[in-house]
Amino acid sequence: MTWVALTNDPSGIAVYARPRQVESVPEAISVQDLGPGGDTVKTNAVGTIVRSLLAMGIVIPMAGVLLGGNNAWAQTPPNEQCSLAVVSRLVGSDQPVCDDGIVQQMAAQGHAFEQNQLGIASILAIGPDYDEREALKWFANAAQRGYAPAEVNLAVMYANGWGTPVNYGAAVRWLHAAADQHFARAYYNLGILYMEGKGVRQDNGEAFRWFQKGADGGDSSAQTNLGYMYDQGLGCQKNAATAATWYRKAADAGNPLAENNLADMYLRGEGVQQDNDAAFLWFQKAAAQGHTGSRINLGYMYADGRGTRKDPEAAYSWITAAAMAGNPRGKDLLRSLERVLNEQQIAEARERASRLRQQAPQFSAKAFAQ
Numbered sequence: 001m002t003w004v005a006l007t008n009d010p011s012g013i014a015v016y017a018r019p020r021q022v023e024s025v026p027e028a029i030s031v032q033d034l035g036p037g038g039d040t041v042k043t044n045a046v047g048t049i050v051r052s053l054l055a056m057g058i059v060i061p062m063a064g065v066l067l068g069g070n071n072a073w074a075q076t077p078p079n080e081q082c083s084l085a086v087v088s089r090l091v092g093s094d095q096p097v098c099d100d101g102i103v104q105q106m107a108a109q110g111h112a113f114e115q116n117q118l119g120i121a122s123i124l125a126i127g128p129d130y131d132e133r134e135a136l137k138w139f140a141n142a143a144q145r146g147y148a149p150a151e152v153n154l155a156v157m158y159a160n161g162w163g164t165p166v167n168y169g170a171a172v173r174w175l176h177a178a179a180d181q182h183f184a185r186a187y188y189n190l191g192i193l194y195m196e197g198k199g200v201r202q203d204n205g206e207a208f209r210w211f212q213k214g215a216d217g218g219d220s221s222a223q224t225n226l227g228y229m230y231d232q233g234l235g236c237q238k239n240a241a242t243a244a245t246w247y248r249k250a251a252d253a254g255n256p257l258a259e260n261n262l263a264d265m266y267l268r269g270e271g272v273q274q275d276n277d278a279a280f281l282w283f284q285k286a287a288a289q290g291h292t293g294s295r296i297n298l299g300y301m302y303a304d305g306r307g308t309r310k311d312p313e314a315a316y317s318w319i320t321a322a323a324m325a326g327n328p329r330g331k332d333l334l335r336s337l338e339r340v341l342n343e344q345q346i347a348e349a350r351e352r353a354s355r356l357r358q359q360a361p362q363f364s365a366k367a368f369a370q
Helices: 085-091 100-108 112-123 132-143 148-160 168-179 184-196 204-216 220-232 240-252 256-268 276-288 292-304 312-324 331-338 343-359
Strands: 015-017 043-045 049-052
Touching: 100 112, 112 132, 112 148, 132 148, 148 168, 148 184, 168 184, 184 204, 184 220, 204 220, 220 240, 220 256, 240 256, 256 276, 256 292, 276 292, 292 312, 292 331, 312 331, 312 343
Parallel strands: none
Antiparallel strands: 015 043, 015 049
């Protein structure tokens, strides 16, 4: 299944990872890999296309629209738009915050920005009166008024079957509506659909074209997937150096899949000069955001002392944290580490892993276009 994420920014669906393994399971986009010297996996935003992909739907895998929106999309002037406090806090928006009642009143009066806000609150089930059907209703109301972020979010709802049966045709239609307004997240999501052949014929060339448009529009997930396309030679001529350039752009924007893929390129010396220190740095950045593949690779680097000092306890913590999140690919190294660590060290490492697990980013309003 493809993952699509609702967003508050003009970006799109999912990102692809460098395959040595591509994931298209309905999970958040991420890269799964073994450790250094093993079969490192690069993923992308399409399922794994990036090293990330939305399950068409929200994802934190198909992205939605940026917070705040575009003046051309909302009837309310930016300085008069009202964001729900809880959504604003989760997304980190500087949009003016209003009382829930005022947002509800403005939405009822037909203000698209506020309708989209209520849709986001509903899909996140913030409060007893919010649910998927309410989210679908509010996104549809705003989308029908031509609000691009809501058009993307509505497409994600149809793609994931949230509050409605899965309908890829409707998802494609609404994404094109947002794309016609030059909304980068829509470009990204359309690229995902063409990559996966969902609602359209599978076409790597078309996927590449949409990812390129999204990447040029500044969407980090599209940049990651575009890097993946160059990385794998999908819809274009294979070019590791160009792939690394796009991964770097997205990584500089804080995209964990891009950080993971860029780290893997430094680790292998593909498209960039081999550099263990740089590989460790980028795996560390992605791991801090909860990317399980990077957490495993970070564990291997700590275990081998590559790009950092040797630290078996740290290695055990990072790989255990990945396992707690459902990625068991580092289990062989865990068994090896258990032979060199004492019981107290293992207990302390497991406690650190639990804290890391609790700190891992969860699905949030940031996945939605605002």
